Amino acid sequence: MAWRCGWRCYIYCVDLEYGGKMYNPSLTESILIRGGRVIDPAHGRDETADVLIVDGVIQAVGRLEFTAQCRVIEAEGLVVAPGLVDMHVHLREPGQEYKEDIASGTRAAAAGGVTSVACMPNTQPVADDLSVIGYIQERARQSGVVRVFPVGAITKGLQGQVLTEMGLLQRAGCVAFSDDGRPVSDSGVMRKALEYSRMFSALLIQHAEEPSLSGGCMHEGIVSSRLGLPGIPSESESVMVDRDIRLVALTGGRYHVAHLSTRQAVVAVEQARRQGLPVSCEVTPHHFSLTDEAVIGYDTDAKMSPPLRSTTDRQALLDGLAQGVITVIATDHAPHDEENKRVEFCRAANGVIGLETLLPVSLELVRDGVMSLSACLAAMSCHPARLLGIPHGTLEVGRAADVVLFDPEESWIVDARQMQSKSKNSCFHGRRVKGRVKQTLVAGRVVYTDEGR
Amino acid sequence: MSVAFADELLLTSSETLALIDALAARLHADRLGLPDPQARVGDWVVIGIRRGGALVAERLWDRLCERVQEKIPIGFLDITFYRDDLDTIGPNPVVGETDLRMDIDHKHILLVDDVLFTGRTIRAAMNALFDYGRPERVELLVLVDRGGRQLPIQPDHVGLVVQAGMGECIKLVDKGENVQVVRRKLG
Amino acid sequence: MRTAGNLWTRKHLLGMAGLSKEEIATLLDTAVSLREVNRREIKKVPTLRGKTIINLFFENSTRTRTSFELAGKRMSADVINMSVASSSVQKGETLLDTLANLQAMNPDVVVMRHPESGVLQFLANHLNTALVNAGDGRHEHPTQGLLDILTIQDHLPLLERDSFSGLVVAICGDVLHSRVARSNALGLKSLGAEVRFVGPSTLMPNQAEEAFGVTVHHRLEEGLAGAHVVMMLRLQNERMNSPYLPSVREYAEFWGLTRNRLRLADPKAIVMHPGPINRGVEISSEVVDDPDRSVILEQVANGLAVRMAVLYLLCGSGVRR
Numbered sequence: 031m032a033w034r035c036g037w038r039c040y041i042y043c044v045d046l047e048y049g050g051k052m053y054n055p056s057l058t059e060s061i062l063i064r065g066g067r068v069i070d071p072a073h074g075r076d077e078t079a080d081v082l083i084v085d086g087v088i089q090a091v092g093r094l095e096f097t098a099q100c101r102v103i104e105a106e107g108l109v110v111a112p113g114l115v116d117m118h119v120h121l122r123e124p125g126q127e128y129k130e131d132i133a134s135g136t137r138a139a140a141a142g143g144v145t146s147v148a149c150m151p152n153t154q155p156v157a158d159d160l161s162v163i164g165y166i167q168e169r170a171r172q173s174g175v176v177r178v179f180p181v182g183a184i185t186k187g188l189q190g191q192v193l194t195e196m197g198l199l200q201r202a203g204c205v206a207f208s209d210d211g212r213p214v215s216d217s218g219v220m221r222k223a224l225e226y227s228r229m230f231s232a233l234l235i236q237h238a239e240e241p242s243l244s245g246g247c248m249h250e251g252i253v254s255s256r257l258g259l260p261g262i263p264s265e266s267e268s269v270m271v272d273r274d275i276r277l278v279a280l281t282g283g284r285y286h287v288a289h290l291s292t293r294q295a296v297v298a299v300e301q302a303r304r305q306g307l308p309v310s311c312e313v314t315p316h317h318f319s320l321t322d323e324a325v326i327g328y329d330t331d332a333k334m335s336p337p338l339r340s341t342t343d344r345q346a347l348l349d350g351l352a353q354g355v356i357t358v359i360a361t362d363h364a365p366h367d368e369e370n371k372r373v374e375f376c377r378a379a380n381g382v383i384g385l386e387t388l389l390p391v392s393l394e395l396v397r398d399g400v401m402s403l404s405a406c407l408a409a410m411s412c413h414p415a416r417l418l419g420i421p422h423g424t425l426e427v428g429r430a431a432d433v434v435l436f437d438p439e440e441s442w443i444v445d446a447r448q449m450q451s452k453s454k455n456s457c458f459h460g461r462r463v464k465g466r467v468k469q470t471l472v473a474g475r476v477v478y479t480d481e482g483r
Numbered sequence: 484m485s486v487a488f489a490d491e492l493l494l495t496s497s498e499t500l501a502l503i504d505a506l507a508a509r510l511h512a513d514r515l516g517l518p519d520p521q522a523r524v525g526d527w528v529v530i531g532i533r534r535g536g537a538l539v540a541e542r543l544w545d546r547l548c549e550r551v552q553e554k555i556p557i558g559f560l561d562i563t564f565y566r567d568d569l570d571t572i573g574p575n576p577v578v579g580e581t582d583l584r585m586d587i588d589h590k591h592i593l594l595v596d597d598v599l600f601t602g603r604t605i606r607a608a609m610n611a612l613f614d615y616g617r618p619e620r621v622e623l624l625v626l627v628d629r630g631g632r633q634l635p636i637q638p639d640h641v642g643l644v645v646q647a648g649m650g651e652c653i654k655l656v657d658k659g660e661n662v663q664v665v666r667r668k669l670g
Numbered sequence: 671m672r673t674a675g676n677l678w679t680r681k682h683l684l685g686m687a688g689l690s691k692e693e694i695a696t697l698l699d700t701a702v703s704l705r706e707v708n709r710r711e712i713k714k715v716p717t718l719r720g721k722t723i724i725n726l727f728f729e730n731s732t733r734t735r736t737s738f739e740l741a742g743k744r745m746s747a748d749v750i751n752m753s754v755a756s757s758s759v760q761k762g763e764t765l766l767d768t769l770a771n772l773q774a775m776n777p778d779v780v781v782m783r784h785p786e787s788g789v790l791q792f793l794a795n796h797l798n799t800a801l802v803n804a805g806d807g808r809h810e811h812p813t814q815g816l817l818d819i820l821t822i823q824d825h826l827p828l829l830e831r832d833s834f835s836g837l838v839v840a841i842c843g844d845v846l847h848s849r850v851a852r853s854n855a856l857g858l859k860s861l862g863a864e865v866r867f868v869g870p871s872t873l874m875p876n877q878a879e880e881a882f883g884v885t886v887h888h889r890l891e892e893g894l895a896g897a898h899v900v901m902m903l904r905l906q907n908e909r910m911n912s913p914y915l916p917s918v919r920e921y922a923e924f925w926g927l928t929r930n931r932l933r934l935a936d937p938k939a940i941v942m943h944p945g946p947i948n949r950g951v952e953i954s955s956e957v958v959d960d961p962d963r964s965v966i967l968e969q970v971a972n973g974l975a976v977r978m979a980v981l982y983l984l985c986g987s988g989v990r991r
């Protein structure tokens with residue numbers, strides 16, 4: 031792949047789509063992404079086209095001719111898509127910077143083609159207060175390479191008792207609220223949270239898990255029986271989702287199920303959506319691509335919450351994606367250092383990293399005929415952006431130029447040791463995948479270029 | 484065991500049996516048939532080392548009993564757990580059972596093996612034996628002595644002496660009733 | 671007599687899962703040969719002279735630890751016992767570090783018991799030392815499985831059977847938390863026996879039929895019907911007065927093995943128990959002490975021989991022919 035970054039040439043530019051209007055970006059910084067397959071699911075675009083970026087903003091998309099002085103990125107053979115939006119990421123800062131920090135986590139995002147991340151509030155201290163949100167935003171400005179959108183806690187200290195100042199937190203920049211890592215298990219508190227958040231049209235993201243059914247450390251089934259590991263039944267999730275949906279019907283609050291993992295929960299969400307309730311859900315690449323059989327051998331990198339489920343559950347997740355019940359793919363990127371993973375299975379921390387494997391693993395859905403490339407990208411761009419209410423995840427003219435260029439055909443083997451993330455707990459280590467991010471731009475600035483490994 | 488090339492027959496089945504019979508006759512003549520001030524016939528015990536020695540011992544014991552008109556006690560010893568080569572050869576996958584039901588204290592032991600080579604088996608067998616008691620005397624009878632000793636051990640009674648090189652294996656081959664002695668060149 | 675060459679090449683004994691029929695036979699045959707040593711005046715062979723065996727127990731255990739200790743000593747190995755109270759795990763050291771330190775002292779075998787499932791597999795992935803699983807959580811307890819299978823094998827003639835094929839073994843009680851049940855089920859199934867899991871529904875592993883190829887019975891009478899071997903499991907006290915079980919009284923009433931209930935089994939059926947026994951709870955004294963039925967003490971004797979066999983085979987398995 032020959033990159034012609036940094037080339038300067040005079041181009042006369044015509045945006046054919048906008049009636050051949052002439053545009054002359056004379057004194058400004060311009061980038062032209064030329065000849066790629068441009069996919070913008072938000073506008074149903076999927077065609078070979080050029081993308082012109084001026085001063086970090088998308089200026090034109092289409093077949094362009096130019097005379098302007100601009101940098102050209104040759105994108106022939108590549109897909110040019112909106113920078114991905116991952117609405118479920120743990121950046122671990124503040125508090126657990128030895129696992130990840132905003133700098134390393136956003137570098138990992140950039141390497142995965144992700145330009146906006148929503149970071150979960152289970153930091154130390156918990157992001158339940160304006161000061162912590164302010165700190166995260168400040169650190170993101172200083173050291174982040176992609177956009178960081180904090181998610182505030184639903185309850186103070188994630189204790190499930192006292193609501194946070196959702197109004198103030200939202201005004202400060204929180205894009206959603208969640209006690210992720212824990213459910214809001216008290217029905218009364220959840221009801222109040224939904225009622226309260228509705229005033230601000232805020233999205234509540236629930237880690238749906240009934241605590242009294244979740245004492246195990248893997249999915250309850252044949253594999254857990256064989257391995258002698260205490261299991262977590264699928265009902266642990268569906269019981270909570272069912273309850274929450276009834277509370278959504280009662281309150282009208284916006285409700286989103288994080289990392290949905292079971293067939294019953296897919297059914298519940300499908301029914302709720304059919305009734306017109308403001309219910310949505312996300313699925314992680316590991317849940318739709320792996321099953322509990324990955325735990326055989328007691329691999330702690332296959333341990334997460336919710337656990338990898340059965341083949342039946344996995345198939346239901348794929349069907350849910352295909353039928354548009356599940357509208358979002360999110361990573362639940364959860365970095366853990368070796369000390370928390372290289373231990374006995376039951377003691378190992380829950381979670382896996384995922385930012386750098388999000389795209390290639392999700393592209394397996396396209397290859398397996400589950401969904402179109404455009405629909406797959408929508409689940410990682412415009413859909414989550416809409417839920418979070420952020421103006422990203424699209425290549426619309428006038429929007430910030432967050433763009434990912436990837437080679438959908440390049441085959442490579444995942445190597446956790448090569449990753450940008452500080453932690454190496456990937457459940458896809460050693461997996462052969464197809465689809466490789468070549469370049470990532472945030473507001474027209476190149477934040478990641480594949481050096482070829 | 485490496486690939487075996489064509490075996491050279493040293494003793495046919497009938498020759499093998501005849502040799503054992505001859506050994507029994509000689510033993511009777513030299514030892515058990517004579518008035519021994521140290522040992523009466525009843526003081527003798529025949530002990531075969533598994534597996535080849537046990538085959539020889541059974542036949543020999545049978546013939547001896549015939550001659551002395553008395554049931555001499557017989558026992559069998561598996562020396563697997565006394566071997567000194569666990570670290571070089573590894574565990575023996577087929578371990579025979581040791582069967583020594585008699586008291587061997589103060590007894591005169593006739594230790595029987597098929598082929599005497601380095602002497603290590605006999606050393607192991609003596610160690611094993613002494614875990615069962617304190618015999619008065621131990622004599623060694625072997626069907627074939629092929630030379631190549633690595634320990635100061637010599638047989639008291641020998642059926643056949645054969646010169647064999649280090650690359651050769653002298654074996655008692657047990658094919659049911661058909662027991663023969665062969666020379667096998669190792670590849 | 672079999673003549674095949676290297677029937678044992680494994681470095682560790684982590685579980686019955688994956689052991690072939692032939693490997694089980696090698697272990698049992700070796701154990702049978704070693705039983706003779708335990709009947710002698712001088713109960714010792716020099717086989718493992720100079721070998722070091724570390725017994726590392728993170729759970730209380732008297733009989734298994736003693737059995738391994740005696741097994742090592744009767745084979746002339748040096749045996750060191752470490753229990754959790756004296757180990758540095760209590761000082762905050764990770765398990766892997768503890769084992770790495772032990773490994774640095776170059777033991778030949780580490781025998782380990784740990785309250786969590788899968789720990790030995792985890793350690794085997796990171797260490798070189800040969801490991802023997804003496805019980806990991808509710809996962810496996812392979813030497814118990816082997817000694818039970820050896821005990822059953824000894825009784826096959828009395829049960830008028832020439833192999834495990836078609837033999838009905840009822841494993842009864844708290845199957846969910848039992849590593850003994852798992853190891854036995856895996857081993858017995860691979861030898862061709864028919865295995866039943868019999869126990870209260872709250873103490874049964876999820877989808878046990880598919881997971882282990884057994885049949886599941888929630889009434890003791892039904893599980894015992896026609897069984898040739900009745901294996902009772904120990905009921906741990908901490909299961910009582912919990913959501914698992916309401917009371918000892920109720921358990922004993924519905925799940926205790928009495929002489930009357932035993933009549934439902936095959937007329938020659940043997941009764942086994944891995945110990946320690948809760949008399950009057952899972953099994954009545956009249957059954958425990960019935961010399962025609964109970965083979966519990968034979969199990970203990972076989973345990974010693976099986977563990978000697980395991981140590982012998984593992985100590986020499988580093989050698990490749």
